[in-house]
Amino acid sequence: MSNLLVFVEQREGCVSAVTKEVLSAGAALAKELGVEIHALVLGDKGIGSSSIELTDYGADQIFLAEHPELNVYLGENFASVIVSAIEAGNYRAVMFPATAMGKDLAPRVTAGLDTVMATDVTQVEVIEGGLEITRPIFGGKVLAKMKFTAFPAVISVRPNVFPPEKNSGAGHINKIEVSLPFTEGLSVEIIENLGRQNLDVSEAKSVVSGGRGMKDPDNWKLLEELRDALGPEAALGASRAVVDTGWRPHGEQVGQTGKTIAPKLYFAVGISGAVQHLAGMRTAQTIVAINKDADAPIFGVADYGIVGDAMEILPRLTEIISELNAGE
Amino acid sequence: MEIIVCIKRVPDTEARIRILEGSPEISLEGVKYVTSPYDEFALEAGIRLKEVHESTTVTVLTLGDDEAQENLRNALALGADQASLLRGSTTMDGLATAKVLANEIDEKKPDMVLLGVKAGDDDQQQVGPMVAALLGYKCATNVTNFKVQGSIVTCQRQIENGTEVIELAQPAVITVTKGEFEPRYPSLKGIMAAKKKPLIIKDVEVPESRLVLTGLEYPPERDGIHMVGEGLDGITELVQLLREEAKVL
Ligand SMILES: Cc1cc2nc3c(=O)[nH]c(=O)nc-3n(C[C@H](O)[C@H](O)[C@H](O)COP(=O)(O)OP(=O)(O)OC[C@H]3O[C@@H](n4cnc5c(N)ncnc54)[C@H](O)[C@@H]3O)c2cc1C
Ligand SMILES: Nc1ncnc2c1ncn2[C@@H]1O[C@H](COP(=O)(O)O)[C@@H](O)[C@H]1O
Numbered sequence: 001m002s003n004l005l006v007f008v009e010q011r012e013g014c015v016s017a018v019t020k021e022v023l024s025a026g027a028a029l030a031k032e033l034g035v036e037i038h039a040l041v042l043g044d045k046g047i048g049s050s051s052i053e054l055t056d057y058g059a060d061q062i063f064l065a066e067h068p069e070l071n072v073y074l075g076e077n078f079a080s081v082i083v084s085a086i087e088a089g090n091y092r093a094v095m096f097p098a099t100a101m102g103k104d105l106a107p108r109v110t111a112g113l114d115t116v117m118a119t120d121v122t123q124v125e126v127i128e129g130g131l132e133i134t135r136p137i138f139g140g141k142v143l144a145k146m147k148f149t150a151f152p153a154v155i156s157v158r159p160n161v162f163p164p165e166k167n168s169g170a171g172h173i174n175k176i177e178v179s180l181p182f183t184e185g186l187s188v189e190i191i192e193n194l195g196r197q198n199l200d201v202s203e204a205k206s207v208v209s210g211g212r213g214m215k216d217p218d219n220w221k222l223l224e225e226l227r228d229a230l231g232p233e234a235a236l237g238a239s240r241a242v243v244d245t246g247w248r249p250h251g252e253q254v255g256q257t258g259k260t261i262a263p264k265l266y267f268a269v270g271i272s273g274a275v276q277h278l279a280g281m282r283t284a285q286t287i288v289a290i291n292k293d294a295d296a297p298i299f300g301v302a303d304y305g306i307v308g309d310a311m312e313i314l315p316r317l318t319e320i321i322s323e324l325n326a327g328e
Numbered sequence: 329m330e331i332i333v334c335i336k337r338v339p340d341t342e343a344r345i346r347i348l349e350g351s352p353e354i355s356l357e358g359v360k361y362v363t364s365p366y367d368e369f370a371l372e373a374g375i376r377l378k379e380v381h382e383s384t385t386v387t388v389l390t391l392g393d394d395e396a397q398e399n400l401r402n403a404l405a406l407g408a409d410q411a412s413l414l415r416g417s418t419t420m421d422g423l424a425t426a427k428v429l430a431n432e433i434d435e436k437k438p439d440m441v442l443l444g445v446k447a448g449d450d451d452q453q454q455v456g457p458m459v460a461a462l463l464g465y466k467c468a469t470n471v472t473n474f475k476v477q478g479s480i481v482t483c484q485r486q487i488e489n490g491t492e493v494i495e496l497a498q499p500a501v502i503t504v505t506k507g508e509f510e511p512r513y514p515s516l517k518g519i520m521a522a523k524k525k526p527l528i529i530k531d532v533e534v535p536e537s538r539l540v541l542t543g544l545e546y547p548p549e550r551d552g553i554h555m556v557g558e559g560l561d562g563i564t565e566l567v568q569l570l571r572e573e574a575k576v577l
Contacts, residue, residue, distance in 0.1 A: 111461035
């Protein structure tokens with residue numbers, strides 16, 4: 001019987017929101033396959049305390065790899081620990097969150113195991129006892145369904161696609177031996193951390209994006225106010241046009257050469273809707289377009305649209321949403 | 329310094345992608361091809377290293393068909409010194425591609441390998457870290473800028489919520505994302521010079537893809553757009569729809 005394994009992404013002892021989504025997706029699959037779901041946590045000594053949460057999201061077995069050197073993420077170290085852990089078990093699939101860390105790590109693990117990998121998966125199904133995945137290709141213009149002919153299959157799961165569901169698992173804790181071979185010649189330091197008040201656009205549930213139609217970087221305060229009205233799980237995004245002119249940092253860019261996101265709610269404000277922009281946000285659940293040009297292509301993919309001047313619409317929209325939230 | 333830049337020929341981002349009816353195949357007829365946008369950043373990074381570090385050679389490498397010579401010539405026109413076409417088929421199996429590239433890279437034993445963070449067709453984001461793992465080179469992904477001092481490469485790598493600075497010893501594999509390396513345009517002089525630069529073609533055996541395509545579909549159509557009226561009433565209606573119909577507020 002081969003089980004499923006989920007890599008747990010954590011920073012400073014906090015399990016990332018997307019890990020809960022991956023675990024929930026994995027737990028549902030494991031149930032269907034009649035196998036167990038295992039969670040693998042890497043970190044400094046004492047990291048085990050975050051495992052309680054993992055049990056809440058369905059983990060049957062929790063594997064802890066504790067070592068001071070695993071305190072910061074280094075692809076080389078993490079991959080070597082994970083490859084050994086997978087080789088010691090018997091897994092049909094290994095799942096990672098498709099985050100900066102997951103995308104750095106999963107291909108190294110795949111190469112280490114000489115197996116196969118699918119990135120940014122948006123659906124996993126059990127078909128005739130085997131796994132079949134769906135993932136967007138060509139910037140989301142087409143969805144491809146694929147199966148694997150090598151195992152374990154490595155899958156990275158796109159954030160904000162699978163809902164996190166509470167699902168209690170047995171949560172047996174197993175400590176694994178860590179021997180690190182090759183940190184030499186590698187060090188890492190985070191120089192800029194915007195902190196939690198500025199959620200990354202790829203992790204946000206709601207995104208307020210501005211384009212060239214915002215006219216001036218000073219007008220971003222209108223978008224910030226809307227973001228704040230939407231609550232702590234909202235973030236700002238931007239089109240390439242405004243990143244290229246230096247109005248906004250590249251970290252906020254959504255699209256082909258920016259981030260690919262799948263929030264519940266996406267506001268495109270003063271954004272024309274070029275294909276390269278759509279490549280980054282077309283999988284949003286609900287898209288709202290605000291544009292003064294009724295023929296802007298963004299209206300072709302949006303669910304709701306309003307034609308008008310963003311500078312007039314935004315303050316009112318923010319006001320109505322704030323009132324609504326205050327009334328609850 | 330010896331640098332290898334891996335580039336891939338892919339359909340233009342504007343291209344219309346059609347599914348061939350009744351088969352899990354894509355029709356790429358009439359589609360315009362380009363060098364994958366991130367690979368242009370990687371190439372630019374390589375050429376800039378030449379400009380600051382004496383006796384640096386940049387080799388561009390691609391796995392693809394004969395048509396990819398066009399992309400290699402273009403890279404030579406931009407300032408690369410030599411090019412290699414590994415003639416073979418590409419698949420979505422990143423490790424199959426990585427093995428072929430790693431084989432070739434291992435023969436050249438470069439100090440640095442630069443790649444795009446992802447190819448503009450399959451978006452797999454795999455090949456760079458896989459090449460590094462296969463060769464035992466150090467690796468940094470999603471890099472917006474880097475500097476080389478001696479044999480140490482200092483990279484700025486983009487993560488959620490910020491930037492990491494990561495130092496690695498050569499030989500190093502770096503996957504480049506949009507950042508400091510805005511690509512240049514070829515000059516007439518560059519285009520003329522490119523004609524005389526070496527472009528080697530080798531036939532290669534690509535391992536069979538272990539990722540099997542079973543179907544293709546278009547993303548689900550949205551129900552069509554609901555335009556709300558202009559003015560304050562429209563905004564009120566919009567909020568109501570977001571709350572009651574879409575249930576996202
Ligand atoms: C290889 C490649 C990669 C690319 N990658 C990306 C990417 O990752 N992300 C990306 O976004 N783009 C990308 N682009 C660029 C893309 O093609 C567009 O140029 C870009 O998205 C346009 O940005 P915009 O919509 O902000 O600007 P514009 O196209 O100039 O649109 C501005 C919009 O604002 C509207 N407007 C003007 N005034 C107002 C007002 N007062 N109120 C309301 N609306 C108003 C206008 O009607 C217009 O629709 C890429 C292009 C290429 C070639
Ligand atoms: N066929 C190929 N030939 C040369 N380089 C490639 C090829 N496929 C991918 N690459 C490189 O690997 C990067 C990541 O590709 P991918 O993992 O397919 O998204 C690309 O940006 C290229 O730099």
